[in-house]
Amino acid sequence: MIWIIISSVVIFAMRAMIMFIGSSIERGKKNPNEDLDYKHSVSIIIPARNEESKIELCVRALMNSDYDKNLFRLYVVNDRSDDRTGEIIDKLSEEFDNLTALHIKSDSEKSNLRGKPGALHYGIQASNGEIIMMTDADCLVNHKWISTVVNRFRNKNVGLVPSYTLIKGESAFDKIQAVEWIYMHTMASAGVGWNNPLGCYGNNLSIRRSVYDMIGGYPNIKFSVTEDLALLKAVFKSGYQVNYLCDYDSTVHTLPTENFKEYISQHKRWAVGGIDLGMNAVLFTLTSLAVWIGLIVALIAFKPVWILAVLFTRIIGDYIIIKPVMNILKENRLYSWIIPAVGFFMLMELIVPPLLLDSRIVWKGQTFNKRS
Numbered sequence: 001m002i003w004i005i006i007s008s009v010v011i012f013a014m015r016a017m018i019m020f021i022g023s024s025i026e027r028g029k030k031n032p033n034e035d036l037d038y039k040h041s042v043s044i045i046i047p048a049r050n051e052e053s054k055i056e057l058c059v060r061a062l063m064n065s066d067y068d069k070n071l072f073r074l075y076v077v078n079d080r081s082d083d084r085t086g087e088i089i090d091k092l093s094e095e096f097d098n099l100t101a102l103h104i105k106s107d108s109e110k111s112n113l114r115g116k117p118g119a120l121h122y123g124i125q126a127s128n129g130e131i132i133m134m135t136d137a138d139c140l141v142n143h144k145w146i147s148t149v150v151n152r153f154r155n156k157n158v159g160l161v162p163s164y165t166l167i168k169g170e171s172a173f174d175k176i177q178a179v180e181w182i183y184m185h186t187m188a189s190a191g192v193g194w195n196n197p198l199g200c201y202g203n204n205l206s207i208r209r210s211v212y213d214m215i216g217g218y219p220n221i222k223f224s225v226t227e228d229l230a231l232l233k234a235v236f237k238s239g240y241q242v243n244y245l246c247d248y249d250s251t252v253h254t255l256p257t258e259n260f261k262e263y264i265s266q267h268k269r270w271a272v273g274g275i276d277l278g279m280n281a282v283l284f285t286l287t288s289l290a291v292w293i294g295l296i297v298a299l300i301a302f303k304p305v306w307i308l309a310v311l312f313t314r315i316i317g318d319y320i321i322i323k324p325v326m327n328i329l330k331e332n333r334l335y336s337w338i339i340p341a342v343g344f345f346m347l348m349e350l351i352v353p354p355l356l357l358d359s360r361i362v363w364k365g366q367t368f369n370k371r372s
Contacts, residue, residue, distance in 0.1 A: 001297050005306045008294025009313045015287040016317030022190030023321065027246050027328070031154060040150050042072035043129030043209075047119035051137035052084040054255075058137050059092050059099065067146035074099045075127050076137075079119040080106065085137075102126055116202070117218040117227040124212065132212060135252055136203040139165070144249035149206050152243050159211035159240025160232065162188070162200035163250040164329060172340075177256040177263070179334050179341035183318065186325050189244035191280075197236045198280060200244070202228035204252045211240050226273025233276070248330050267348065268355045275356070288349045318342045 044062060048055050055076065062074055076099065078086040089101040104122055107114060113121055124132055131150055135141060142148075152161045164185045167178035184199070191198030205228055215221070215234045222230065235242060257263040274281050291314050298306040319338055326334055 001301050002303075002306070004297045005294045005301075005303070005310065008290040008297075009309055011287055011290040012313055012317055016313075016321060018194070019187055019190040019321050022193035023186045023246075023325070024193070026189045026193035026244050027324075029243055031152060039068060039071050040131045040153055041129045042067065042131045042133055042146055042150060043124070043127030044072060044074045044133045044135065044146075045120055045123035045127065046074060046076045046135060046137055047079055047116055047123065048076055048081065048085050048089070048137040049079040049119070050081045050083045050085060052081075052088055054138045055085055055088055056092065058135070058139055058141075059089070059096070061140040061143075062135075062146075063096055063099075064143050065141070065146045066143055067150070069098055072098065072146055073127065073129065075123040076101055077119045077123040078103045079116075080104055100126065113218055115227075117221075117230075120202075120227070121218040124209075124217065130209055131206060132209055133206040134202060134204075136254065139203050139252045139254045141252045142249050145252060148247055148249040149245065152245055153206075153208060155241070155243070157241045158243050159208050159238065160235040160242045161206045161245055162192075162228075162232070162242070163204045163206075163245040163247070163252075164325075165201050165204045166251050166253050166329060166331065167256050168253050169256045172337075173260075173263075174256045175334060175337045176341045176344050178331070179322065179337050180345065182325055182329065182331065182334070183322050183341070183345070185244075186246075186321055189246060190321075192242050192244040195236075196280065197229070197232045197242070198277060199226070199229050199274070200232050202231075203254055204250075205231070207231070207235065208240075211235060211238060214238060226270060226276075229273055229276065246325060246328055248328065251329060264351070264355070267352050271352050271356055285349075285353070288346075291346065292350070314346065315339055315342050318345070 046058060059074060059076065065072070074096070076089045078089055078101065086101070086103055093099045093101040102123060104119060107118065109122065120134060131153055133146065133149060149161050149163060152158055165181060167174060167181050169175065169178065185201065188199040215238050218227065218231070221234050232242065257266055291310060294310040295307065298310055322338055326332065
């Protein structure tokens with residue numbers, strides 16, 4: 001039985017080391033000194049469905065950006081909202097010359113694309129900036145967000161730049177989610193570091209327009225409930241580079257899920273979309289399962305030292321992945337929440353997989369199957 005426990009420790013330790021090295025490689029990428037005096041024109045696409053309580057704050061944060069106001073334009077896409085979202089963005093467009101309010105009244109207007117990909121493509125088609133930046137209506141961007149991200153596109157080989165989204169909130173549940181988002185971003189960046197796309201977050205994602213057009217945009221990408229991952233994979237396939245940016249100035253803040261039911265729904269959507277990772281998804285699941293197997297065997301054998309060894313490996317493995325990033329992103333407030341969060345992650349690894357037996361996803365009042 002001891003060999004099972006030792007194997008579980010070794011397997012997870014190897015995963016943690018691979019992810020630590022991969023994320024370090026990605027953070028270490030340097031920007032070439034190309035086009036130092038050149039400024040790209042930028043189109044920022046914000047899909048909004050029933051976001052009357054959040055959209056104005058989102059827009060005003062963007063308008064507070066340090067980037068030249070003549071070089072960026074916001075395109076807020078009102079996606080069939082039945083609240084005051086449309087009215088609010090129309091009023092804001094009168095206040096700000098560089099804001100365009102777009103209104104979708106039916107799915108048929110979205111190039112036969114359902115959900116968020118359709119709204120994003122609708123906004124992209126209406127825009128003309130050289131760099132397309134995407135965020136969500138419930139997000140607040142750093143005032144240096146545009147300039148910091150656009151700077152990465154000085155490298156003409158970079159086609160896509162994902163960056164970190166941070167969670168606001170002060171409750172224990174909020175802080176656990178904040179740690180988790182940093183952890184998931186860092187795992188995703190490690191994949192990019194190893195030239196192996198694992199994921200990204202669509203509320204902080206930017207793409208070169210010429211690359212978007214070259215791959216055919218969302219109409220040419222198979223539908224996915226995680227449209228950000230689908231776009232990431234398409235850019236990788238195109239041969240263009242992806243630069244997963246870890247910089248406080250490139251962050252956006254978003255709100256945590258309000259309750260456990262909403263949290264489970266969010267993670268089910270991520271898991272269903274993650275099936276498209278194929279063998280990577282299998283390996284991630286098996287390496288997580290290895291910890292549980294080692295822990296259960298140690299408990300059955302009643303070996304306290306080995307129980308502690310398994311838990312120590314899991315905690316330290318995840319800690320070394322998260323800690324350097326927290327320093328960069330100025331999230332020191334979360335240090336003491338790493339251990340509770342790791343325990344929560346372990347429980348979620350047991351709860352989420354059975355939910356995949358039903359591939360239906362309910363998101364913002366809409367129901368989707370995995371690919372339709």
